[in-house]
Amino acid sequence: MTITRFPLARGIRFLSTPRVAVIGSGPSAFYTSLDILKYDIPVEIDMFEKRPCPFGLVRFGVAPDHPEVKSCQERFQDASKDKRFQFFGNVEIGKDIKLRELYENYDSIVFAYGSNKENRLNIAGEDHPAVINSKDFVGWYNGDPQDQDLNPPLDKVEEVTIIGNGNVAMDIVRVLLAPPEHWKDTDIVPGALETLQRSTVKKVTVSARRGFLDSKFANKEFRECLEMDKYGVRFTGWGADLFGDSLKTTKLGRIEKRRLQLAEKYCVAETEGKSWKLDYLKTPIGIKVDSKDPLLLKETIFKKNQITPAGKIEPTNKLASVSNQLLILCIGYKGEALAEFEELGIPFDVQRGAIPNKEGRVVGVEQTYCVGWIANGSRGSINSTVADSSVVAHSIVQDLDKLPQSKGHGREKVSKLLAERGVNVVDWSNWVKIDKAERQQGRKFTDFDSMLSVSNGPES
The missing domain is CATH 3.50.50.60 (FAD/NAD(P)-binding domain)
Structure with a gap:
């Protein structure tokens, strides 16, 4: 399936290619990215995931006897076919690269990393x-x-x-x-x-x-x-x-x-x-x-x-x-603030375990967005995530027009920083190798070392 592009609202023009960093790779992250890619605009979307594998709770949270729910992974793969999108797996924000460094190199930051702290x-x-x-x-x-x-x-x-x-x-x-x-x-x-x-x-x-x-x-x-x-x-x-x-x-x-x-x-x-x-x-x-x-x-x-x-x-x-x-x-989860939130002035509601926002726009912080559980609390199904992500994507695209010119160097600079630090980045082609190996052996890898070994190895 290819991505159907939609014309942007009349009057919106970009002086340079805007760059968007998405933190997380679950349903809300992918649906938001796909919705941005639907707009016929020049844009770079870089997705950061701390694990070597994408898809978040679709991979690790959906019941094994619900393959129809997991089928959305096929839709998510459409993003990888668009040259405007790039996946940075095995990259942890705050450890491998600072959140501040993302702000220095991207025009918009999207928090889509879910809720991982148990109630x-x-x-x-x-x-x-x-x-x-x-x-x-x-x-x-x-x-x-x-x-x-x-x-x-x-x-x-x-x-x-x-x-x-x-x-x-x-x-x-x-x-x-x-x-x-x-x-x-x-x-x-x-x-x-x-x-x-x-x-x-x-x-x-x-x-x-x-x-x-x-x-x-x-x-x-x-x-x-x-x-x-x-x-x-x-x-x-x-x-x-x-x-x-x-x-x-x-x-x-x-x-x-x-x-x-x-x-x-x-x-x-x-x-x-x-x-x-x-x-x-x-x-x-x-x-x-x-x-x-x-x-x-x-x-x-x-x-x-x-x-x-x-x-x-x-x-x-x-x-x-x-x-x-x-x-x-089974009493639900809460999100947690990333380490640099306080330093960068990003608000966080500790009681709700979510980032305060209006239609995905983080309150009081320009060009910063949140979507999914980290925005709304640990509620809602994948179907509700689709609608939520569409609203947030529209907010992002509309706000990008307010930028006089893109800042930083996006994936070019970030890729260089990660290489200098020796981070073993799993890009989409590496993930495809991992996925292929799992299909051939008929089971998932249950340790990160095995995933990285396949990722670093030759094509099978």
């Missing part, structure tokens, strides 16, 4: 080794080199509790309970598959603070978990007893009606075999360790919540415990 429960015992963050767990089965030392003790566990009920939680339910044959034609990494084959997990509880109608998962992901019924994995509860007749008397939208229908259709009584359930109106307040095996948990303690007549959630004085040997936290 915390802030309860006693949260740092126990049997409490795992979803980012690490997902990275483990998706082959993220940073998470390959996780080694979750699934061969010693029968009961798992997941805190949070978004789409990632549904992915993890499938990973924990679907049989090995479900994963045979996916890109799940072999090490994770071997662990899952030895797994003794039988029961998974997905717990959330709010009610059924406030569930964060989409119906599609919910249905995929319910359809594990064909493997003998039963759905045994969704808190119907907590809500009584209130769900039937509440005016429901189409999505909520469908969700309720699915829950009622598949829900069965407790079973001795593999099963999973949804657990609502509970806030975790403590963790108890197994006295016989201190590396595992015994249970998680919750405070029960209730829904007020106004529809708000408030805590009660009642407690509940859920038996589990492993706890997985």
Whole structure:
């Protein structure tokens, strides 16, 4: 597929080729770059990624049994076919090249590096080794080199509790309970598959603070978990007893009606075999360790919540415990400021974990933009990223017209600096070699050294 170019708004002219640096290489970074390239303007777009491989969460965050979501990588490759675009992989901003140096050599800077800091429960015992963050767990089965030392003790566990009920939680339910044959034609990494084959997990509880109608998962992901019924994995509860007749008397939208229908259709009584359930109106307040095996948990303690007549959630004085040997936290992520933000006067909202902006324009800093999770917080799907990126790209192109002349030397100067510093840059042709080697061996590389070895080697 080639990039269809759009004529720019009348009156916009460029005295020299403007240069844009994009930090990050996930969906928001690529969609923004592609949208800029659609405009029929002279421009250089250089994308910087600290890993040797592009695509961010599309590669390391999407469930292995969702190849249709990962297909956007084919669209992203269109950027590499445009000579106005260049990829700088294995280049970490702040380490290999300073952010200040990018500002000195580019007309516009786009922050698109996502949210990588996990949210915390802030309860006693949260740092126990049997409490795992979803980012690490997902990275483990998706082959993220940073998470390959996780080694979750699934061969010693029968009961798992997941805190949070978004789409990632549904992915993890499938990973924990679907049989090995479900994963045979996916890109799940072999090490994770071997662990899952030895797994003794039988029961998974997905717990959330709010009610059924406030569930964060989409119906599609919910249905995929319910359809594990064909493997003998039963759905045994969704808190119907907590809500009584209130769900039937509440005016429901189409999505909520469908969700309720699915829950009622598949829900069965407790079973001795593999099963999973949804657990609502509970806030975790403590963790108890197994006295016989201190590396595992015994249970998680919750405070029960209730829904007020106004529809708000408030805590009660009642407690509940859920038996589990492993706890997985799916409570979202926050972005972090880069090291030079304060020095360069770039604002950052620590509480939100995002960069303050208006339509992608960073507040108070000219020619600086943000897009994706680092702009909006860790919410939204790839589909919402498409629309968001289009708006930001339009802002960038409109603002480039205000420049009297391009500054710095862009990729020419940056390439020279990186070479002088001995940085092992992975350009797009190098990435193609890595990708080809992975396809030939039928699995992802799970360490950066192997990627770089192929990148530096001859064409195969």
